[in-house]
Structure formats: structure tokens, C-alpha cells
Amino acid sequence: MTPTFSVIGLVSADLARTFAFYRRLGLDIPEEAAAQPHVEVTLPGGLRLAFDTVATIRSFDPDFVHTTGGGPSLAFDCGTPDGVDSTYADLLTVGGTSTLAPFDAFWGQRYATLTDPDGNHVDLFAALPG
Template sequence: MKFASVRIITDDVDRLVSFYEKVLEVSAERPAPVFAELVLPSCTLAIGHSQTVQLFGAGSAEAANNRTVILEFRVHDVDAEYERLKPLVGEWVKEPATMPWGNRAILFRDPEGNLVNLFAPVTEEAIQRFGGRR
């Protein structure tokens, strides 16, 4: 089995796509007005309109109603990303800090309220832990 993507359901695809294009510095692929994918080397972030949930017959997904998932992206320099994103991010949860498990990280909310963590391994143990991952 191969992990394909994480999908965020929203009522405003354009707003969320624009936000993530700026955060991830990648252009979204838009195969339909109600769906987009931001393809990165290590993962794909999909964004779908709440109308798309009905196509799956799954009426349980609700836009802007998730408080259990953190989207995490490994970056080269957390502090530089923090400075770059200051004008874009409306709600910072955690300014740059080194976590007990050895990652330097920032945590913020996207326009839908989803948590986003940008991190970089900085201790020797954390660097070794991520050494074999792409």
C-alpha cells in the first residue's frame, strides 16, 4: 500500500489553495473547480470542496471542523520560514522553538483552522531519525 495524500474539505477551495500555494511555494494542479492537489516530492495535499464529499457517499466530513490532525512539513530553516510567513499567517500557535524530541518547529492555523507544523530536525538524534526518510 502506498500513502497517496491528505485531503482537506473546505467551502472555499480558492482561498485555501491560495494559502497553501504561498506556504508550500508550489502551484496547485486544478483538475476541477472543486478539487486541487499540491504535489510535493514527499506527499500530496489535496483540497476538495464540501460538495465532493457527497460523491463518496460520505456525509460525515465537514469543512472547518477538524481539531485532531496536524499537517506537518519538513523544511530546511524553520526560523527563515517563520519570517517569510509572518505576513500570511493569521494565527500562530507556536513561534519557533526546539521541541523535546529534537525538532525545531513552528505551529500555526490555516484559514480553516487546521494546524500546520513546519519543522526541521536539529539535534543529532533527530537528524539520524530522519536520515533515511525522503
């Protein structure tokens, strides 16, 4: 059998805060999900994004140390350059921290990078006109 890429997992110190951040990026996360120790959201195309509390991970890996940042980044297409700017500003209000303010990149995109409340990198982008 060939392995199939299926899930991206993130660990969160505060699921309610993390979910508020990712809801602003269009993820359909029910309000009651913050009370759960493990939550999965199915993304377009079937890939799943899983969120676990630190306590959940420590339940099977007692030596787990929660670190922030340094892992993979999640990238979101905001549709338009203005969409990058408004999404970036909105995410700053729900626990996002700026890494790169929106700018017109030489490769033809409006681009920005933030970290989510747990230090995971989130890239925002949209094609520049013409």
C-alpha cells in the same frame, strides 16, 4: 494486493483562500485550480495532497458535516530556524491562525504550529544549529 498509501485529503470551505495558504508552503497549485471542485497536487516522492470543496463531498455524502481541526497535521521542513520564523509570519497573512508561535524545542528544532484557513494543523520545523 497490499494497499498503498497514496493521498492525503483535505476539505475546504474556500479553495482560493486555502490555496493561497498552501502556495506559501511551496505547493505548485495553478491559479485556475480554485474554480475546480477537486484538485490534487503531487508532492515530492509521489504522495498526493487532495483538496475538495464541501459541496463535492456532499455530492456523494449528503450528511457530511464540515468540521475544522482535530485531524492529522501536515509538517513542513523550512530548512533553517529563520525559515520557520519567516514562513510562520507569512502564513499568518494568508489566513493561518497561530497555535504555537515559533520556539526552540528541547528536541533540537525551531518549531511552530498554525492552522490553515479550514482549521487543519500545519507544523513548521527546522533543525537548530549544532
